[in-house]
Amino acid sequence: MALNQGLKLDEHSLITSKLMKKHGAASADAADAGELRIRSAELALVLNLAEQGFIRKDPAAGVVHNLAGRLHELRRKASPAVWQELIPIAQEHRVAEYLLADPFTRWSFEKPRGYSGDASLLDIYYKHPSADDIVQSSPPLGREIYAYTSEAASSVAGRERRAILARTVDETAARTDSAEVLAIACGHLREAELSSALRQGELKRWVGLDQDPISVGTVNRDLAGTGVEAIDGSVRGILRRAYKLGTFDLVYASGLYDYLPRAIGVRLMQRAMELVRPGGDFLFANFSDEITTDGYMETFMDWPLILRSADDMWGIINASVDRNTVDAEVYYGSNRNIVYGKVRKRATGGH
Ligand SMILES: C[S@@+](CC[C@H](N)C(=O)[O-])C[C@H]1O[C@@H](n2cnc3c(N)ncnc32)[C@H](O)[C@@H]1O
Structure with a gap:
């Protein structure tokens, strides 16, 4: 993939350390x-x-x-x-x-x-x-x-995140008949392999969207015939309402907010909430500012992340939605290396 330093992080996501630096405080x-x-x-x-x-x-x-x-x-x-x-x-x-x-x-x-x-x-x-x-x-x-x-706390937290995503999908299926799920920046959607709802055919559809056609192809190959469908798409496209996706009982973004500056994260959440049905959820995850692998990742892995605290997550939520129309929570995974924000659109009123 050719680099185009003119692109911003909300566009076709050529996430590189140079680009991240351009957005960094430094x-x-x-x-x-x-x-x-x-x-x-x-x-x-x-x-x-x-x-x-x-x-x-x-x-x-x-x-x-x-x-x-x-x-x-x-x-x-x-x-x-x-x-x-x-x-x-x-x-x-x-x-x-x-x-x-x-x-x-x-x-x-x-x-x-x-x-x-x-x-x-x-x-x-x-x-x-x-x-x-x-x-x-x-x-x-x-x-x-x-x-x-692979056993560092941030890696353990990433594996737990995968399990939390699968559990969240299963919980959505347990409270909603024929639940519909959207994963933004789905990657290989590996959480699908852990979902009992998917295994038991309880979902109406599980859509994955990613900017990388190789990942989209992998999902469609590995999960063919399960009700999962992956499509090419970017955060920029979602912000522009470029896709006719319908609405969902659960929309989530994992491994994405770590690359998004706050203003884009806010706009993405606003668009994502338009795709969430009343009674449905938006879930987003972010590596927390308590991780201790940050120095190693940024140097030898050349993998900078935008780390966030629970307050930062609340900041994004509060700037994105009218709190009278949602129930929101922010929580850490078990070793506090990843922080989660979850917003449920109330069944009555608002949006
Ligand atoms: C760290 S992976 C996360 C994959 C998966 N969601 C997970 O949690 O295992 C990040 C994914 O985000 C995708 N991505 C990054 N920026 C994007 C953008 N602007 N639009 C769409 N996808 C994006 C990448 O292609 C990659 O598959």
């Missing part, structure tokens, strides 16, 4: 030279320690755990502008060669689909059978690192 500020010197020295120490650990053949889990923790601390201490300067320094350090043996880190960094956070990357940390070959063909050090990165 873009406006120049890094302070004095701070940059100090933080660069701290970074060099952190990276050299990790490299020495690999050279000594220390257990990879400990090496990567310490590295990720130190990068998290450094990211927290550094001003946003200085942190942005540190990212390429880390990526060019010799230790990257060891870390890129990990299939998860490598896929994220290399971006075979041309953008960050594609559905095959998620398959790798979902431990989905379709990613077995990628993991098994990695060198022993890579598999050892993967045993750690």
Whole structure:
């Protein structure tokens, strides 16, 4: 996929770290030279320690755990502008060669689909059978690192998110006959494999929409004959009301808000609520600002996310809907690495 830096994040979603940076707080500020010197020295120490650990053949889990923790601390201490300067320094350090043996880190960094956070990357940390070959063909050090990165709290939270989505669909089916469901930015829709409602034929339809035609094709191939239908479509198209989708008992977006600036997130939620029937739900998930893998992700995985707190989620909800017309809740997953916002359109009044 060719990059077009002129596109914005609400358009055909060429999510790249460069594009994310353009939207980040750091873009406006120049890094302070004095701070940059100090933080660069701290970074060099952190990276050299990790490299020495690999050279000594220390257990990879400990090496990567310490590295990720130190990068998290450094990211927290550094001003946003200085942190942005540190990212390429880390990526060019010799230790990257060891870390890129990990299939998860490598896929994220290399971006075979041309953008960050594609559905095959998620398959790798979902431990989905379709990613077995990628993991098994990695060198022993890579598999050892993967045993750690795939069990990091953010990966565990991502797998829980998949289960929460399936449970939410099942709950919708339990309270609504012939329920209709829409997944925005569906990726490979792997949650469908966990849904008992889908297995038992209780849904009228489950529509998935994604900007990546490879993912759309994968869903339509893997879930053919189940009532699932995936279509090519973008957030931009939804904002423009470009698709005749009908209405749904559940609309959700998982792994999408992490890339959307607040203003676009608000507009998307407003459009999504137009697609929700009275009594139906809109659910959105976001990696939380409590994750500690952020420094490692932004450097060696080249995978920046817009992290949000419960307050940020409430901010999006309150800016999107008239609170007299909905019942809303915000909650964390079990290890607080992902935060969820759920809005139910009241059966009477409003919208
Ligand atoms: C991290 S994956 C999430 C996949 C799936 N929802 C899940 O939770 O496993 C992000 C997905 O969002 C899609 N995406 C990103 N930006 C988009 C946009 N602007 N419009 C439509 N899809 C988008 C990507 O193609 C990718 O499949």
